[in-house]
Amino acid sequence: MKRILLVDDEPHVIRILKLSLIKAGYEVAEAANGIQAINNISQSHPDVLITDIDMPRMNGKELCMHIEKTLPERDFMIFVLTARADNEHRVWTRSINNLEFLEKPVSIRKLLARLHEHFTDLAQNEEEACLTAQSTQ
Amino acid sequence: MFSFEGQHITSEFTQVQPSTAQAAITSSSPVDFCRYRDVDWRQFKHDFGPKTMSTNRFLSAIKNERLGLMMILASLIVIMVTVFLLFSYQQKNGETHIREQGANLARILTSIPFEQLTSSSNINRLFSVLQHNSDNTAFAYLAIADIHGEILSETTSPGIIVPTATVPNKPSAWLGERKLTLPSNERNVQEFHAPLFDNGEIKGHVRLGYFSPVFGLSKNQIPLFATFALPIFLLTPLFYFLIRRELRPIVHVNNQLDELIEMSTDSKARLTNNDNLHDLMTRFNQIIISTQQRIGELETDRSKLVTSTKLLSYKRSRIESILQSLPDAVMMLDESGSVSLINNKICTVLGVSSENIIGKKPAEWCSNPEIVTFITNHECKMTRVCQAESMEFTTPEFPDRTISISPYPLFSHSNNSQIIGTLIIFHDITAEKLSINRSSEFVAHLAHELKTPLNTLAMYSESLQGEDGSNEEFRIEAANVIHDEVERLALLINNILSITKIEMGSIGVDRKRVKLRELLQDAFETCARSGQEKNIDFRLDLPRDISPVAMDKSLIRIAINNLLSNAIKYSDPGGSVTLTVEETDHSIRISVRDKGIGIALDDQKKIFEKFYRSDNDSVREREGHGLGLPLAREIIQLHHGTLSVNSKPGEGTEFIASFNKETEFFKQAS
Numbered sequence: 001m002k003r004i005l006l007v008d009d010e011p012h013v014i015r016i017l018k019l020s021l022i023k024a025g026y027e028v029a030e031a032a033n034g035i036q037a038i039n040n041i042s043q044s045h046p047d048v049l050i051t052d053i054d055m056p057r058m059n060g061k062e063l064c065m066h067i068e069k070t071l072p073e074r075d076f077m078i079f080v081l082t083a084r085a086d087n088e089h090r091v092w093t094r095s096i097n098n099l100e101f102l103e104k105p106v107s108i109r110k111l112l113a114r115l116h117e118h119f120t121d122l123a124q125n126e127e128e129a130c131l132t133a134q135s136t137q
Numbered sequence: 138m139f140s141f142e143g144q145h146i147t148s149e150f151t152q153v154q155p156s157t158a159q160a161a162i163t164s165s166s167p168v169d170f171c172r173y174r175d176v177d178w179r180q181f182k183h184d185f186g187p188k189t190m191s192t193n194r195f196l197s198a199i200k201n202e203r204l205g206l207m208m209i210l211a212s213l214i215v216i217m218v219t220v221f222l223l224f225s226y227q228q229k230n231g232e233t234h235i236r237e238q239g240a241n242l243a244r245i246l247t248s249i250p251f252e253q254l255t256s257s258s259n260i261n262r263l264f265s266v267l268q269h270n271s272d273n274t275a276f277a278y279l280a281i282a283d284i285h286g287e288i289l290s291e292t293t294s295p296g297i298i299v300p301t302a303t304v305p306n307k308p309s310a311w312l313g314e315r316k317l318t319l320p321s322n323e324r325n326v327q328e329f330h331a332p333l334f335d336n337g338e339i340k341g342h343v344r345l346g347y348f349s350p351v352f353g354l355s356k357n358q359i360p361l362f363a364t365f366a367l368p369i370f371l372l373t374p375l376f377y378f379l380i381r382r383e384l385r386p387i388v389h390v391n392n393q394l395d396e397l398i399e400m401s402t403d404s405k406a407r408l409t410n411n412d413n414l415h416d417l418m419t420r421f422n423q424i425i426i427s428t429q430q431r432i433g434e435l436e437t438d439r440s441k442l443v444t445s446t447k448l449l450s451y452k453r454s455r456i457e458s459i460l461q462s463l464p465d466a467v468m469m470l471d472e473s474g475s476v477s478l479i480n481n482k483i484c485t486v487l488g489v490s491s492e493n494i495i496g497k498k499p500a501e502w503c504s505n506p507e508i509v510t511f512i513t514n515h516e517c518k519m520t521r522v523c524q525a526e527s528m529e530f531t532t533p534e535f536p537d538r539t540i541s542i543s544p545y546p547l548f549s550h551s552n553n554s555q556i557i558g559t560l561i562i563f564h565d566i567t568a569e570k571l572s573i574n575r576s577s578e579f580v581a582h583l584a585h586e587l588k589t590p591l592n593t594l595a596m597y598s599e600s601l602q603g604e605d606g607s608n609e610e611f612r613i614e615a616a617n618v619i620h621d622e623v624e625r626l627a628l629l630i631n632n633i634l635s636i637t638k639i640e641m642g643s644i645g646v647d648r649k650r651v652k653l654r655e656l657l658q659d660a661f662e663t664c665a666r667s668g669q670e671k672n673i674d675f676r677l678d679l680p681r682d683i684s685p686v687a688m689d690k691s692l693i694r695i696a697i698n699n700l701l702s703n704a705i706k707y708s709d710p711g712g713s714v715t716l717t718v719e720e721t722d723h724s725i726r727i728s729v730r731d732k733g734i735g736i737a738l739d740d741q742k743k744i745f746e747k748f749y750r751s752d753n754d755s756v757r758e759r760e761g762h763g764l765g766l767p768l769a770r771e772i773i774q775l776h777h778g779t780l781s782v783n784s785k786p787g788e789g790t791e792f793i794a795s796f797n798k799e800t801e802f803f804k805q806a807s
Contacts, residue, residue: 009757010589012618016596019605054585056752083588104588105595109603 002119003027005046007037007063008081009055017050020108026115034058038066046076048115053082053089061092068096077118081106224352231350232327235275239314239329239345246343247312251335264292277319277326277346281333284341299344300326308332311342316349325349387417394420466563469547474498474516477558486540486563488532505530508542517546517559529566541566582748586629586762590622597622625760632764635695636747639771646775648687653718654679656690657727660697661716668705674713683720686796688776696772699765700729700792706759707790708733727794735786744782745770769794 004026008014018028029046031037033055041049049067053060060080067074080093083104093101102111199206253259264279278293286303293299300317311332319326329345394417460467466482476494484490487503494502499512511528527543543562549555597615605611638644657679665675697716704714712732719726736744740751748763750756769792770780777800784790 010593012593012622013596016593016600016618019611020596020600023605056750056754056757083585083592105592108596108599 001025001027002047003029003044004048004050004115005029005031005037005040007031007034007049007051007055007060009033009052013052017108017111020112021115024112024115034060034063034066037063041067041071045071045074048076048118049078050111051078051080053080061089064093064096064099074098079111079114228350228352231275235327235347235350236314236329238275239327239347243312243329243331243343243345246345247331247333249333251333251340261292275347275350277324277348278344279346280344282342282344284339286342289341294348297346299346302328302344308339311339317346324351391417391420394424397424465565468561468563470499470512470516470559470561472556472558474513474559483563486532486565488534505532511542512544512561515544515559515561517544517556538565538567539570540564579747583633586748587626590626590629593622594619594626629762629764632762632768635692636764636768636771639768639775644692644775646692647689649690650685651688651690651693653683653686653688653725653727656694657697657716657718660694660701664698664701664705664714667702668714671705671708671712672710673705673708674711676713676715678715678717680718680720683718683725684798686725689772692772692775696769696794697727697729699769700794703765703792704729704731704733704790706761707731707756712789723798725796725798727796728791730789730791732789735788735790736782736784737786741782741784745780 004021006014006017006021006028007030008017009032014030014032018030021028029040031040034051035058037049037051038058040046051060051063058066060082064078064080067078076098078096078099079102080089080099081102081104082089090101093099100114102114249263276294278291278297278299280291280293280299281289283289286301288299291299297319300319302315302317305311305313311330314327314329317326317328318324325348326346327349329347330342331345332339333341333343460480461482463480463482466486467478467480468476468483469478471477475496475498477496479491479494481491483494487494489502499509503509503512507528508530515526527541529539529541531537531539541564543564545560545562546556547558547560549557597618600606601612601615605615635644658677661675661677668675701714701716708714708731715728715730717726717728717730719728734753734755737751737753740753743749744751744766746763747767750761750763766780773780773794773796776796778794778796781793781795782790783793
């Protein structure tokens with residue numbers, strides 16, 4: 001089962017997302033701010049990180065930067081959800097690999113679809129890699 | 138005065154007003170002139186006719202030369218008197234001389250015996266001797282006469298006939314003198330006669346005649362006199378010419394003064410050309426007068442000039458002080474692109490001194506190539522008007538300061554279509570940028586705050602639409618969440634609207650006489666009801682009489698509500714919230730105290746900023762937008778009051794709204 005880490009300071013958001021994601025068959029962990037998220041990640045990498053930006057203590061941008069610095073070989077996808085759509089955020093989100101920017105209000109259906117797409121692609125890539133590895137042998 | 142020249146009248150002297158003179162110097166005839174001026178023609182002619190003119194001229198000339206004439210008269214009189222005395226002296230002298238001679242000679246001749254005298258040769262010898270000895274000019278004749286008076290022998294001056302006259306018989310009269318008149322030329326002769334004796338007997342007489350000296354010049358003297366007079370007469374013209382030559386400079390000066398007079402004034406007519414020294418003085422005086430007038434005029438002009446210069450320099454210094462006082466830095470480029478004028482703010486903005494940049498093109502003194510390029514590209518030349526663009530830059534010395542450069546064409550004051558240069562204004566837009574940033578930040582905050590509940594609503598409603606919608610439990614949960622979020626959203630929007638309106642000044646403060654006691658009681662009770670679930674102790678401490686105030690009831694209620702709801706929100710269960718009012722002579726203080734989680738010192742500075750919420754977990758776990766306090770403060774400040782905070786984390790917080798009683802709010806109310 002794929003593990004998703006949800007980071008948001010709004011309890012309602014966490015609740016509804018958690019509900020929907022669990023229903024879709026994912027395992028969900030939660031954090032209320034960046035620092036809690038880092039703690040969680042250090043224990044075990046999630047498959048996908050979904051985070052808000054505006055959070056106390058350490059916000060989403062700082063969290064991503066931290067992850068970039070400390071885990072350069074990160075293999076999990078990051079989805080940044082935010083109500084802030086100003087240029088500044090588009091700029092920094094574009095500069096990091098494996099990071100997607102999603103604007104609030106988020107449609108749960110679309111999010112689930114996107115996740116599904118991501119994991120499907122991931123699976124396909126893994127298959128191809130295996131096949132290539134096999135063929136070279 | 139006028140003189141006639143045919144039919145025309147020309148003016149000569151300046152005694153008459155120029156206007157009259159000019160009226161006359163038309164080609165109207167004198168008759169017409171008189172008719173025009175209502176003057177009797179005959180009287181006019183009499184007064185101003187030629188004869189009267191020359192007489193008048195003559196009389197005035199005499200008047201001018203009074204002194205000279207008197208001197209001449211006096212010297213003439215003296216000369217005449219002297220000459221008279223001289224002549225009479227001469228005559229007397231001559232007479233005396235003659236008398237002496239005649240008498241002596243007669244006496245001598247008397248002693249000579251008669252016979253000797255009758256001999257002609259003796260007589261001739263005698264006569265010649267006598268003639269040589271005596272004063273010849275006066276000698277008229279010498280005659281020897283007998284008793285009967287017949288002339289025996291004589292010798293005379295040329296052309297003289299001895300007058301016939303008998304010698305008196307009386308012996309006492311034999312020796313004597315008498316006056317006779319010569320018949321030939323009517324000259325008087327002084328005759329001396331003496332008897333001639335021969336042996337004691339009178340035989341005859343000797344008659345000796347001398348010319349009486351005349352008064353004046355005798356014929357003999359004339360040549361001598363003429364000899365003296367000739368050189369004098371010859372000298373006189375010489376002296377005259379010499380004097381005239383000496384006086385020529387004066388004549389010359391006179392002429393020059395004439396010219397000066399003519400030059401100095403327009404309306405003065407010419408004076409008659411007179412070499413007289415008096416005229417010279419008069420004219421000189423006139424020159425002085427007209428020069429003084431001119432000086433007076435020049436002085437007036439000069440003082441006007443000084444006044445106008447002072448006025449100009451005052452205006453200029455006023456404009457200069459405006460220029461220097463402008464908050465922006467101003468630079469003017471002339472048509473060639475060189476700096477022609479700056480104000481002193483340029484030095485702080487660009488970091489250059491005025492001497493270094495005046496007269497030079499920007500490329501020479503500006504260290505920032507972007508600025509140089511911008512200025513050069515935006516110069517207004519001739520008819521090309523610079524584009525209305527602005528550029529922003531910051532300097533390394535002041536990295537937080539942003540300056541905008543705006544070029545404008547400078548139009549000539551007199552000719553609106555002519556461009557004479559470029560005006561460049563350096564405007565400090567740091568504050569503007571800050572304000573824009575704040576606005577952008579506010580909008581960003583606002584968007585975020587609005588989108589957050591919206592997001593929750595979206596997700597829950599989406600879920601309701603899906604499978605979860607059939608779940609009763611989920612439906613109830615969703616309904617509650619949606620309801621709460623909508624309330625939150627409504628509150629947020631109201632707060633935002635209120636605070637924005639207050640900041641923009643578009644809220645009308647509806648000041649009415651308010652009984653604070655009632656208002657506070659009301660608010661307190663409302664809040665107490667909603668906070669009851671939290672098991673908080675509510676206390677109200679109001680004095681019985683509070684001075685009436687003039688406030689906007691609804692706004693103040695919002696403010697007090699915000700304070701009370703904060704107190705409730707940030708108190709733990711079992712805490713307490715107290716609302717107090719204190720009144721002094723100068724102020725009224727409303728205080729909201731709680732025993733809640735308190736506010737950290739760092740946060741206390743920021744809690745009145747819009748959307749600020751402390752990072753503190755215990756704060757964050759409570760919902761809030763961060764607008765309650767800013768709004769309350771704005772409202773209180775709108776009523777000329779202040780909102781302050783005392784807090785210690787973990788112990789509690791007190792918010793105090795303080796209103797000065799000296800303000801209108803209170804004066805209006807009472």
